[in-house]
Amino acid sequence: MKIGVVVFPGSNCDHDCQYIFQDVLGQKVEMVWHKETLRPGLDAILLPGGFSYGDYLRTGAIARFSPVMTAVKAFANKGGLVMGICNGFQILLEAGLLPGVMLRNTSLNFICKDVFVKVENAATRFTNHCESGQVLKIPIAHADGNYYTDPVTLGGIKANAQVVFRYCTAEGKVTPEANPNGSLDNIAGIMNAEGNVLGMMPHPERCAETVLGNEAGRLIFLSMLETLHKPQLTVV
C-alpha cells in the first residue's frame, strides 16, 4: 500500500506517521508537500499533527487553503481514505470535510498525557481491528481539542454512528471527569457520513510500538490497511 503524508509548514508529526507506516508496518509512504498536488497511486492520505502555520488565527484555518487541499478534497469525495490526527483533524474541520469546530481546551492549557478512548463504532474502515466498546489508551497533545458543533449536527452524527471515539475512564465509562478538554459529548474522533474520512485528536502513531510501551494505536493503522487490502469487507 502507498500512504501519502501531507506536510504543511509547521506539521511536526509527519515523520512520526511516516515512521509508523514505513518502518513499523512496512508500507510505502510518500511525503506530499502542501504546495504540490497528489500524485496518482496513493491508497490513503494522512494529515499529520503539528502546528500548521503556527496555529495562527485559528488551528487549521490557514492550512485549509494550502494548494494540496483541493486534491485532498477530491480524493475524499471519490471515496479515498483520509485520516487527520490532531492538527490534521482540525484542518479537516476547517476544510469542511468533517462537521464541527475545535475550541480551546477548557483548562486553556496545552495538555499532553495518556487518555482512554472508547471505540464507539468498531464497524468502520479505521476501527475494524477493534472490538465495539473496546477501551484504548492513547496519548493526546493539544491546546485546541474541545470539539463543538450545533445540536442538530450532533444529533445527525450520533444517529449516523459517525462518532468513532469518545473519551472515557480506564473502565470505559464516558464521564465528565474522563473528558480532558471539555469536548462536546466526550467526542475524541468522528468520521464523515460516507465513512471514508476520520478525524481524531489522540495520537495513535505515538503508541504503536512495543519499545514505547503501548501498542493500542496499531489497531487503527492495521484497520486501515485491512480496509485497503480487502475493500469488499468495508462497511457503510
Place this chain on the structure above:
Amino acid sequence: MKVKIHVTLKQGILDPQGKAIEHALDSLGFKNTANMRVGKYMEVDVNEPDRAKADAQVKAMCEKLLANTVIEDYRYELQ
C-alpha cells in the same frame, strides 16, 4: 458603562501571527495587503458612574492585566 478596549503589539515588536496571516492573504491572491497586525478587542461593563474614576480604573486594569505593557499598547473608549 460599557468600555471597549483594544490591545495591540507595540510598534516594532515582531507579530509572528500577523506575518503568517499576511502571507496567507497574499497566497490567496490578496496581493495588495501589508503590515498585518493582530490584536485583541475586549468589551466590559464597568459599574462606576463617575467618568473620571472609571477612566482611571480602566487604565489601571489595562496596565495591570489586560495588556502586557512590556510588548503591548492599549487604548480604550468609555461609552
Place this chain on the structure above:
Amino acid sequence: MNASVITKAVLEQHKLSEEEYKKILEILGREPNWTELGMFSAMWSEHCSYKSSRIHLKKLPTTGPRVVQGPGENAGVVDIGDGLCAVFKMESHNHPSFIEPYQGAATGVGGILRDIFTMGARPIALLNSLRFGGLDNANTRHLLKGVVSGIAGYGNCMGVPTVGGEIVFNDIYALNPLVNVFCLGIAKRDKIFLGKAAGVGNPVIYFGSKTGRDGIHGATMASDSFDEEAAQKRPTVQVGDPFTEKLLLEACLELMSGDCLVGIQDMGAAGLTSSACEMASREGTGVELDLAQVPRREPGMTPYEVMLSESQERMLMVATAGREDEVIKICRKWDLDVAVIGRVTDTGKVVLTENGQVVAEVPAKALADEGPRYDRPSAPPAYQDMLQALNYDALPDVKDANAALLALLDSPTIASKRWVYEQYDHMVRTNTMVRPGSDAAVLRVKGTNKALALSVDCNARYCLLNPYEGAKIAIAECARNLACSGAEPIGVTDCLNFGNPQRPEVMWQFLLAIEGLKDACEAMNVPIVSGNVSFYNETNDLSIYPTPMIGMVGLIEPADRAVTQWFKQNGDAIILLGNTREDLGGTEYLKVLHHREQGSPPLLNLDTEKAVQACTIHLIREGLVQSAHDCSDGGLAVALAECCISGSGERLGAMVQLSLDGLRRDALLFGESQSRILLSVKPHQEERVLSLAKEAAVPAAKIGTVGGNRLVVQVAGDQRIAGCTVDQELTALHEQWARAIPRALGQD
C-alpha cells in the same frame, strides 16, 4: 565620527571600561565609530566574551575518545556509534525571562534549538532547569506560569519534545529566576557543520526572519545586574516565532543534506555581529557585508541597529560560490527571507558597507577572540563560616515521621511536576521511552538498538554551603540519575549561573565550583563538551546561590534494558545500595522542617560513587533490576515514597525495616547521604544481586518488600518512640505530592 562623542557616559552605556576602550583604540589605531563601538561592546560583554570565566574554564576536562567537538562551537558533539552523534548544549535565558517570562523562556528555547540544528543535528529532546522564588509570592506564580507556557509554546510548536527537567523553589531566586534550557539533537558523524567562513570569495548568505529593532544590546543586558531601572530596558524584549523557526529548521536540514553549505551559524546574542566575526575568526578569514542587502522589518534602521539587533530566527551561512541559486530556492520553498549579503575575504577583517560607503572595519579576531580576559580577585564570603556552622545538638530529632514526610512531599521542590510537564509535548517524534517523572528521560535512537538517557541537575544549596562539594555532587547526582535508568554517562554540558563576578565572594564560589566540576568529571571519566556561563544573577545587590547546572547524556544498549524509578511488582525485594550517614547539612528536610539552610553538604566519595553507579548499571544490563531510584532531596523516606507513588500505573506500597546504627532518626529517614540507590528486584534474584554488589565492594542490604497499599517504614530498636514510624496510605501520600503545585497555584 567626532572623537568627543565617545564620552565616559557613552562607554558606561556600552559597559566598556576605560581600559577596554584603550585596547580598542590600540587595535584600530584610531577612534571607533558608533557602529564599531557597539560591536565591541556586544562582543566584549561578559555574555559573549566570557571575560571573567575564560581562563578558569580551561581547567575543565573536555576531551575523550567519543568527543567529536568540544567547547567553542555552537554545541558539543559526542560519538554514539552507528555513524551517529549526539549534539547537545545548555543555555540560560534568565534575565529576559524575568522581564517577560513567556517571551523570555520561549526565545531561550528557540536559541538553544538553533545552536543544535546549526550543527547539522535534528533536535530530538529538550529539558529545562528552572529556579523560582517561593510559590507564596504572586509574582513568582506569574513567572512560573509564564515561563512554563513560553517553553511549551515554543517547544510544542517546533515538534521537539520537552522530556524532562527539574525545578527548585527558593526565595533567593524570587527576583532573579533561572531559566536554563538543554537541547539534544542527533546528527550523522560525517555531516557535522561548523560555524566557519571558509573559502575566499564564497557568498555570505542571510536567511530566516527579517531584522527588526528587537533586543538591541541583549548581550550587554545579560551581562548586567538588575535594579529598579530594569523596567526601562523593556523595549529590548524579543518575540519568538516558533513557526518560522520550524521552517528554518527544515530549511537548514534540507540545505545540509546537499553539499553546497560551507559553514553556518545562528544569530544569537549580538546578532549579525557575533555570527559574522566568529565565523571569520574561527577560519582566519574576513567577511565583507553590504548592510543594504540585509532583509529588514522596519525602515530607517542604522548600521548600529542592524549589526546589534537580536531579532530571532535568523541564520548566517557561507555557501560554495556559484551555488547561491540552490540555497535561495530551498529557503524560498520554506517561505524564508534570504539574501546574499556579502563575501568571504582574506583580510581577517569584518568590513561593513552601506550604499558603497564603508561603515565599519574591524579585525574579526579582535572582536571574537581578543577580548579582555580577567583573573578577578576571589575571597570567601564573610558569612561562609556561619553558613557551615550547624549545631546538631540544638536541633530536635524528628518526632512525627509521618508529618515530616507529608511536609516534604508538599514542598514544591520535591512534589510532582506533572502540572508543568503535562503542558509540554513530551512524546512528539515518538522516541520517548521514559517520560518525565523518573530519574532520567530515556529516548530510543531510531535505526539503532540504543537509547539515550538525559538528566539535568544541581543542588545550589549544597553549592552555597560548599561550592566545591556542591559542584562535585551536581555531576555525581546527574550521573546517578542516568545510572538509575541503566545508562553510562558519555558527555556533559554545563550552565554556570552565578552572581556578579566583580564581587570576590562570587568569584570564590565560581573558582571552587570549577574545581569541583573538574575533579568529579575526571573521576567519573566524562568530558564537558559545551556550556554557558551566566554571571550577574543578582538583584538589588543580592546574588543567587551559586548554581552550576549540569546536563548529562548517557547511553543505554540495548535500548530495552532501560528501567524506571517506580516499583513494578508485589513481592519484589527492596535493596539499598550505598551507606547512610549523618548527612543533614543543606537538606530539604532542614529547610522545610527547621527553616534552616545551613551546615556542610553531604560528603561525597567519588570512588564509592563510581562503584555504586557501575554496579547499578551492571545489574540493570544483566536484567536483574525492576526499578532503580536515586536517593536525593528528602532522603530515603522521600525516595521510598516516590518509588511507591510516582508511576502512572497501579501504585504499589512497601514494607521497610531500617536500623538506626547510631544515627539520628531524621538523618536516617530524611538525610541526603550521597551514593545511594534504591533498587527493587524479583525475589528469586535478591541473593544474586546482593552477591554481585558484594563482589563490586558496594554496600548493599535488603531493606524491605514491595506490596500493599501503604508505605510502612519501621526503624528497628526504636518502635517504642512515638511517631518514628512512617505508616501512610499511598492515596494520602499521592494526594499530598501530586496536588502540591496546583494547590500552591490556587488551581486545585
